[in-house]
Amino acid sequence: MNNIYIWIAALAVYGDLLKRLIPGALAVAALYVLAISILISIIIRKKSKKCSYRLSKEGKIISMMSVAIIYIYVLQIPLAYNVNMVDSVMVTLYMATPLLYIIVISKYCPDFDLTKLARPLLWMMIPINIVGIIQSFINPEFLVSTSYIETGGIVSRNLISGGAFNKYPSIFASPDRYSGMGLMQFYFTVVLLNNETAPTRYQLLWITFNFISGCIGLAISGARIRILILMLVLMLALLTFVLGVKSAKQMKNFIKLLGAATIVVLIASFAMVLDPQLGDKLFESVPIIGMMIDTFETGDATNRSSEGIEKSMIPDNISLFGEGLGSLSTGGNPPEFALSSIWIESGIFFGIMMLFAFTTILLMLVRLTFLALKRRLVMQVIISSVPFLLILVALLTGFKAAFELSAGILLGCSIAAISCKKVVRLNTLKQ
Numbered sequence: 001m002n003n004i005y006i007w008i009a010a011l012a013v014y015g016d017l018l019k020r021l022i023p024g025a026l027a028v029a030a031l032y033v034l035a036i037s038i039l040i041s042i043i044i045r046k047k048s049k050k051c052s053y054r055l056s057k058e059g060k061i062i063s064m065m066s067v068a069i070i071y072i073y074v075l076q077i078p079l080a081y082n083v084n085m086v087d088s089v090m091v092t093l094y095m096a097t098p099l100l101y102i103i104v105i106s107k108y109c110p111d112f113d114l115t116k117l118a119r120p121l122l123w124m125m126i127p128i129n130i131v132g133i134i135q136s137f138i139n140p141e142f143l144v145s146t147s148y149i150e151t152g153g154i155v156s157r158n159l160i161s162g163g164a165f166n167k168y169p170s171i172f173a174s175p176d177r178y179s180g181m182g183l184m185q186f187y188f189t190v191v192l193l194n195n196e197t198a199p200t201r202y203q204l205l206w207i208t209f210n211f212i213s214g215c216i217g218l219a220i221s222g223a224r225i226r227i228l229i230l231m232l233v234l235m236l237a238l239l240t241f242v243l244g245v246k247s248a249k250q251m252k253n254f255i256k257l258l259g260a261a262t263i264v265v266l267i268a269s270f271a272m273v274l275d276p277q278l279g280d281k282l283f284e285s286v287p288i289i290g291m292m293i294d295t296f297e298t299g300d301a302t303n304r305s306s307e308g309i310e311k312s313m314i315p316d317n318i319s320l321f322g323e324g325l326g327s328l329s330t331g332g333n334p335p336e337f338a339l340s341s342i343w344i345e346s347g348i349f350f351g352i353m354m355l356f357a358f359t360t361i362l363l364m365l366v367r368l369t370f371l372a373l374k375r376r377l378v379m380q381v382i383i384s385s386v387p388f389l390l391i392l393v394a395l396l397t398g399f400k401a402a403f404e405l406s407a408g409i410l411l412g413c414s415i416a417a418i419s420c421k422k423v424v425r426l427n428t429l430k431q
Helices: 001-021 024-046 058-080 085-108 112-135 175-197 201-220 224-244 250-273 277-285 287-298 300-311 338-374 378-395 405-418
Strands: 053-054 156-157 165-167 421-422
Touching: 001 024, 001 112, 001 175, 001 405, 024 085, 024 405, 053 224, 058 085, 058 338, 058 405, 085 250, 085 405, 112 175, 112 201, 112 250, 112 405, 175 378, 175 405, 201 224, 224 338, 224 378, 300 378, 338 405, 378 405, 405 421
Parallel strands: none
Antiparallel strands: 053 421, 156 165
8 A cells, every 4th residue: 555655646746747758648648547547556455455444424425526526527528519529528537536536535545644645745846846946046947848838837927016937847847736736745744744743853854844845836836826825724723723722831832933933024124124135136036925925915816816706606698508518628627717617618507516516525624624623733724724725716716726637636635534534543633
């Protein structure tokens, strides 16, 4: 079983390298074959073994809704008369693969250990971030490949206050995939920390290194939405910690932590007062900081959310079965504004069913997060809330935010694992 964790990590981290070696369509097909092969391996290895873990009530509902979503997508393929069937099939595979990981792990491997997945994954992310740092600060063309996309994956992004900056992909086909893996690096760092009851100095250094590396990856890839997700999750974790303070010692530690953070902020502010150009130099070297400041000052995040909600409403000219699955896709990838595309492509008949299924999954993830918050389990709050926020953002902005293959299979593994619990005693996630 340990080999399966390595295979999943390798597919998620290095799968995009296939697009440099073989033609794009063939590479995508090979990636899906590898992803399905891993699922088959899980079924074969665990089918005859007894397991002391079982699905929670929330997990059973999530698994049922995942099956329902896959069925809904498959049923739409023969009804998409005016759409190229290849596009319909590719969109179905895009959405179904992460959901299949939820279903298969929940049924055949409920003792799936996220910690064992985190260990190889975090080691494999080291070369990814090294390449990203070199691209951002030394040589923008370093290991950039135009075999899959003409730009090599480098994307120029305009700043709200004027100017532009480049978003770099590391070895991936796009910065969006790099940012997705950056967030997953942070997520699995928390998973690893949650498993360490009394971490050694080396383990704390390793966890800190990965946390910083994940943040660097998010900055280099220009992932504004995922940085906002990270900020929300950390605020929720801080709230959980404060609510869980019960002793004078815990309060003393919290005050020390707060004091240290205040000192860092004061030092940074004082340095910028002494050298006003220091801020400009910082924004120039890490432009995503300036973009995040612009986002909060102009309320662009709120405007973007409002736009996503507005576009998610049922359009006036909606038909019963829609224009056909894949009619809005580009190259087999789901379009932006997922809910809007669901109404247009799937119509009111399939759209209502899909919306019900996704909403139910979100509610179950909210419940798991609330249970962790109620028990004051800080790490578990993060582990449960990240999948919820990713799927919520995906529904508002586009399914690529959560279901893209690299981060998507990791998301599927995570949702399945947090939905299971040990029969006899509490597991490492303290369900």
